[in-house]
Amino acid sequence: MKFSITEAKSYLIITLGLCIYSLGWTAFLIPSEIVPGGVGGIGTLIYYATGKSIPVGYSFFVINIFLILIALRLLGSRFGIKTIFGIVVGSVLLSFQQEWITEPLVDDKFMASIIGGILAGVGIGITITQGGSTGGTDIVAMMINKYKNISPGRIILYIDIFIIASSYIIFEDISTIVYGYVEMGVAAYTIDMMISGSKQSAQLFIMSTKYEEVAERVSEETGRGISMLHSTGWYTREENKMLMIVVRKHETQHIFKVIKEVDPKAFISMGSVMGVYGLGFEEIRA
Template sequence: MTKQIFFREVKSYLILTFALCVATLGWSAFIIPSGIVGGGITGLASTFHFLWGWDVGVVSLSINSILVLLAIKLLGFSFGVKSVYCITVFGILLSVLTNYFPKPVTEDSFMATIIGATLAGTGAGMIFVNGGSTGGTDIIAMIINKYKNISIGRLLLLCDIFIISTGYIVFHNIEIVMYGLITMAIFGYSVDMVITGNKQTVQLFIISKKYKEISDYIVKNTEKGCTILDGIGAYSGDENKVLMVISKKKTSSILFRIIRDIDPAAFVTMSSVSGVYGKGFDQIKV
């Protein structure tokens, strides 16, 4: 292993550890001590904690360990070292910090929901970005999907809703269930924001008689590439040139300004792109 790879791995594990601390803080300092049952295995472990006083970290680690073994046996998963590291450290941190925060940092349940879910989601997003995983209901969903023709997305949603609904069994309070659903929504949104963040990319198709002027200006002044495609109007039969440009979403307004200044009559479509790989963007990943 070269020094460069070694230091890259060390940096990755440091980021993972920080992310695990952030995620655990959200659960142990805000969500759990406020009596809120969130989604996922941590939410299920919270239910057992509220019912019988079981240690959240120990229960979470135990359930995830069983799920990992089941996944390896039934699905042939090969869990990486980072995932095993994250599952283990997350369980230990949950066990330590839930005892350190017997009461929530804020007495306002709604604020605890927002802050806790944001921290938990942000930490989880950082973990995913750096190649880790904390296990969870996604394993259950994949196992069920193998034997039943139900989409994984729907199974994940059903698992989380079922776990959150157990909050009503514990507290007999519909507000707790609503707080749990809000937690799930904010958690998912935070994860998406961390994963996409400033990397959100858009794809523009530009149809204009002045395509050459637009493409030349984009290439020379914006440090962006531009591809010229041949197009034929289905109704008119006219041949047109179509420009395709890939851009970060935050800089797309510059492109619109250029197009408007050169050809206000240009026809433009813009759509979000889930991933762009190659020179100037992300490296191709498997």
């Protein structure tokens, strides 16, 4: 029962992320004639090339399904249910929101590219943190990477640059390309911030005369491992024990609360760490 509730929560969060993602496209990018990268960018090109007769959501769905069918043949079963869920829900949201929103919410195209990029980046970031995906150029990158020793990130970058540059064929306006690249940069930065923000960790050194009680409560209430180190005060020459613990940053407030309840006079040093690998954190990758 607990697993099913957790999974349901994850799908709800993915749906929220896709709502934000599609809002950025339908309220700012598409009506402002800004062509970002990815399958959505291809859908935007098709939308304007056909005289606005084929909504972006339709193209988004068809192209992604086509890519998945090819990838299943070349790569085997490497796509989870959440990826398919993201493609289907994303297509539906893009279609419905594009019908509801016919004019951009801001008149300035530069602001539209900034706001649209932020919303798209936040939406994708939320989706990725829950193990989901919107498919698209990610699938193409995986297929190319199987046969060529090129990093997926570089492949996606090249594809997006080409898609955005192709907008000149339809709009014949250099500024449209510039706005597309602005959106691409803003979205990429936002995605990185969303993903790294959810994985930020902190290292705490705790010095307290009640170190045993502090360690016991923190361990029981957070489930995190604690290392106990021998320490000697240089001024007092008193020997004591120092606790060292690494946790996610969102867990630090609870630890501070516990320490204050046990020993308000405790000395605490906290620092951000670039990466934490192992049990309870990130998988070690070679």
